[in-house]
Amino acid sequence: MLTGTGAWQSEARMKVLTPLCWVLLVLTVLAAAVMAVRPSLAAQAGGAQMGFLILFVVVHAWLGYSARGMAAFVVIAAVVAFALEAIGVATGFPFGSYVHHLPGPKPLGVPPVAVASWIMFGWLAWALARVIMRPAPGVAVGGAERFTTPIVATFILGGYDLVNDPIGATAHDWYSYDHPTGALGVPLTNFLGWLLTGWLIFQLVALVETRFPARPVTQSRGYWLLPCLFWLSTATQVFTSLIHPAEGVAVRGGKTIQIADVYESGASAALFTILLTGIMALVRLYSRQPSPR
Template sequence: MSGLVVARAGSRPAAVPWVPAVLLVLTAIAYPLTEGGAVRDAVSWTIVLLGSTVSVVHAVVSRGARTGAGVLLATAATAVVFESVGLATGFPYGEYTYSDDLGPTLLGVPFLVPLAWLMMAWPSWLLAHRLTRGGRRAVRVGVAAAVFAAWDVVLDPQMVQAGYWTWAHPQPSLPGIDTVPLTNLAGWLLAGLVLMTLLDLLVARTALAPPRTGDGAPLLVLGWMTLGGAVAHAGWLGLPGSAAWGVLLAVPVLVALAVRNRRP
């Protein structure tokens, strides 16, 4: 009986990241069902806050407090550096401006932006780790950076539509997406390579081994924000191009995961 009590107590931390993950899914469902303005802004803020919470809490629970703190600090610092340089120079994303709807800023970067990076970065690294388990660091970092950039392919048109930022020169762009330039994708790939290298080194030096929990909660966030976002774009938001790209980019990953999980 005492062993059963200990097992149940030990399983409680593993459930903690699932709470904000499930709340994020429910909130994301509400986004396309709301009208524009203050209500939709509040929904957007809530999604990002919940997503960043999932990342930090999961990193702490699964890999330890040092890893969780490192994920938070490394991601936030990298985001502020890249975004502030991007705003000042146009490199590496292209020339863009933020609206006042995103609230307070640091070096011109709205506080919401590093939190959005945090929501995206940790799940991207986890998925790459799962896809490339046993592989070289360079491969894992490259896959993680690609996932990181692909996620933005789906999300960026939605944020432009909401008026959160505007591109000075949105062309040339991906087919079907005429509001976001290709330079943005190149910038996300570069930023992703830098950030994922930092996260990979961080995990190697600080993480508990083996992880104390599975990676289901952050991977749910990644999957829902990509595929669920594609459904919302196609059905409610009038963004068929980014919806198609979301499906196109997600299918190879799902196939790779299925193949990977079938291997002995």
């Protein structure tokens, strides 16, 4: 327990970093608004959103887990994600045979942004699962909940992938599959691979999180409200795309796919994945006793 000067410094950092998280959320929403009204700036706005989310995850995880706990989550997610992505590129397991097309360095065929995505969206999914599954989301638990929370987090993260991977594989051509069957050019094996990778990350985190006691800020409702709202904001792209439907087609596996249909399918899937889990977390969060601060 911190006392004296250490406690004061910790409290001062909290007072600075917590408002920063809210500022990042507002900036993320503004970037989404830019995508809606200025489609020509969608790429720049999307990049800005990614930057805001990276910074938010680092700050939010540090606030709740401390620097050591945040580093543990990042290392576990990065190592597992990179290992399975590299194995997937080399062997086709567990995602199916595929290749990344993003420019820039790709160690063992894996672009760094792919690993960063696992970390960012993994943290949001982990936070939502803790809100939904645990009596107090800031308290690490043992027993069955040590294994059920990772399972729920796995499917929350898988829902994000179900919405966005078809967009990445067609509209953006970020990656392609040797056998592009299934959901708009994305094979079922890809989603199964996401479930396996996500589960490994979350289960390992659950097994070590008791070593990193939660900070007092995790007792506040506002701390958990932030990842819920950020999670809901990840669906903005597919919904704003309906305002200005994308033109063009993509040919995958001999099939011609309308890009506008890909976005509309993503919006439909988001209703029952990203929005559903975000709303569930909010309901669970506000069904508890009011936060002391």
